[in-house]
Amino acid sequence: MPSDPSLAHENRLRANLEHVQQRIQDAAHRVDRSPDAVSLVAVTKYTQLDLVQLFHKLSNSPLGENRPQQLIERANQLPQDVNWHLIGQLQRNKVKAVLPYASLIHSVDTTRLLNSINRHAQELELRPRILLQVNVSGEETKSGFTPSQLISNWEEICQFRNIDVRGLMTMAPNTPDEKIIRESFRGLSQLKDQLNNDSEEERLTELSMGMSQDFEIAIEEGATLIRLGSVLFTGCEPTS
Numbered sequence: 001m002p003s004d005p006s007l008a009h010e011n012r013l014r015a016n017l018e019h020v021q022q023r024i025q026d027a028a029h030r031v032d033r034s035p036d037a038v039s040l041v042a043v044t045k046y047t048q049l050d051l052v053q054l055f056h057k058l059s060n061s062p063l064g065e066n067r068p069q070q071l072i073e074r075a076n077q078l079p080q081d082v083n084w085h086l087i088g089q090l091q092r093n094k095v096k097a098v099l100p101y102a103s104l105i106h107s108v109d110t111t112r113l114l115n116s117i118n119r120h121a122q123e124l125e126l127r128p129r130i131l132l133q134v135n136v137s138g139e140e141t142k143s144g145f146t147p148s149q150l151i152s153n154w155e156e157i158c159q160f161r162n163i164d165v166r167g168l169m170t171m172a173p174n175t176p177d178e179k180i181i182r183e184s185f186r187g188l189s190q191l192k193d194q195l196n197n198d199s200e201e202e203r204l205t206e207l208s209m210g211m212s213q214d215f216e217i218a219i220e221e222g223a224t225l226i227r228l229g230s231v232l233f234t235g236c237e238p239t240s
């Protein structure tokens with residue numbers, strides 16, 4: 001280990017990143033997909049700012065934050081060229097503040113929130129890109145549209161002029177059972193196809209699914225965006 005801690009972190013980050021890229025490539029090849037069709041979103045919610053800065057020097061992946069407030073603070077502290085993705089729950093009273101900073105919002109989970117985003121976007125003359133969060137597995141504790149809610153609200157959702165709906169997002173159930181995880185990712189992919197069939201044009205292109213524990217399954221099931229935190233930053237925990 002180099003004695004300079006930031007150099008040690010840089011080496012570790014680079015190794016983590018290379019390892020993840022290899023795993024992405026292998027998973028994509030298993031199902032005859034191009035690895036280029038899978039984009040990495042580096043989730044920095046638990047990562048200290050100096051490490052995030054270091055990561056951004058090694059990779060131009062978008063950075064994902066869970067909380068609007070931290071996203072805004074960090075967007076003001078890091079270079080302008082960072083693409084920030086909001087991946088966590090968005091309350092309506094934070095919409096106006098975060099819209100100018102987020103290049104993609106993964107976690108839009110109600111039509112009320114869509115209404116609010118549309119209204120503020122109009123005022124700000126923006127057309128934010130968003131994903132609709134889906135609770136595929138129907139767990140009580142999870143937020144998101146159920147598939148049937150999304151299907152019945154689809155026409156209404158397509159009417160929002162100031163919102164660019166790019167795709168769907170889900171989180172797999174928290175279980176070691178690979179079969180259940182795969183079913184939930186497959187369900188999201190099928191829902192996307194069904195909604196596209198119900199539209200005049202193919203509106204939905206993105207599938208945001210897969211985290212550190214399950215991203216390879218997600219890639220095999222068609223993920224275009226994977227959201228990885230711990231697997232990228234492991235080994236770089238702050239030293240005291």
Ligand SMILES: *Cc1c(COP(=O)(O)O)cnc(C)c1O
Pocket residue numbers: 043045066087088171211212213227228229230231
């Ligand atoms: C924290 C978080 C992630 C990343 O989780 P890891 O297990 O650290 O990869 C991905 N998506 C969402 C919505 C999260 O909140």
